[in-house]
Amino acid sequence: MTFEDDELYRDITGFAHDTPTWVQHTAEVWTEAGILLFGALFVVAWWRSRRGSHRAFAIAALAPVATGVAYVCSELLKSGFTQERPCRAVAGAVPSLVECPPTGDWSFPSNHATIAGASAVTLALVRRAVVWLTAPLALLMALSRVFVGVHYPHDVAAGLLLGALVAAVAVRLGTRPVTRLTEAMRASSAPAVRWLTGPGPAAVPATAYVTSHRRR
Structure with missing residues (x-):
């Protein structure tokens, strides 16, 4: 299957070669460090x-798992x-800034973009406000x-979409059973298990509860 965006690829990589060296090095590091x-x-x-809550912990635990599924x-x-890979297939393109992956390490879709899309969505499901951080990073x-x-x-583009969709579905399907598992683990007598899942929401002290009702 082929797509017609060779010219756009040449434009972007040509622009990359015209950027300052520090920009190129930053991109080379970020493409893996992300x-x-x-x-x-x-x-x-x-x-x-x-x-x-049990549900909040379940979603946080599912986030990296769902990303792995994606x-x-x-x-x-x-x-x-x-x-x-376009670094081998596109005629007239400038050399890639990083080493072109070997034949057999196929191009479509991008694994890195898939992981980025899945991570951005699942982290936003854990805490909605972080989408302003995770979406730009992805x-x-x-x-x-x-x-x-x-x-x-x-x-x-396909990787971002694939990662976001697969991860979102995986979290949705897994939330209920993992929430039940979290509840059971938090009630476990094993210290290591309780440490892994945490204590859950802090309980309201009985004295504070009585005091608040007396004030009413």
Whole structure:
């Protein structure tokens, strides 16, 4: 299957070569480091959710799992489309800023963009306000894959969409059973299990409850 965006690819990679060296180096680092940043955000989301409701913890726990499911779907699609990388296939394009992946490491869809789209959506499901952070980060990560020359624009667009859709469905389907599992784990007698899930919402002290009612 082929798409007609060779010219757009040439325009973007040509522009990339005209940017200052520090911009190119930043893109080269970010295109890989973005995954690590999303991983760190998953850890923060898990830690904060340890004092949240059973459902909140379940969604935070599902976020990286759903992202992994989206990645697997992306890999399966790659095996079906077997589209060559643009850094080898597009005639007249400038050399990619990073090493072109070997033949057999197919281009469509972009795994990095899939992970970015899935991470952005699942983290926003954990805490809606962070979408203002995760969405721009996902877009920058996806665009960086074209900027450094290893993906077509349609690769990253499809990856973002695939990641967002698969991860959102995975979280929706898994929330109820994982919420029940969280409740059971928080009631466990094993300290390690209780530490992993956290104590849940802080209980209102009985003295505070009595005092508040006396004031009424």
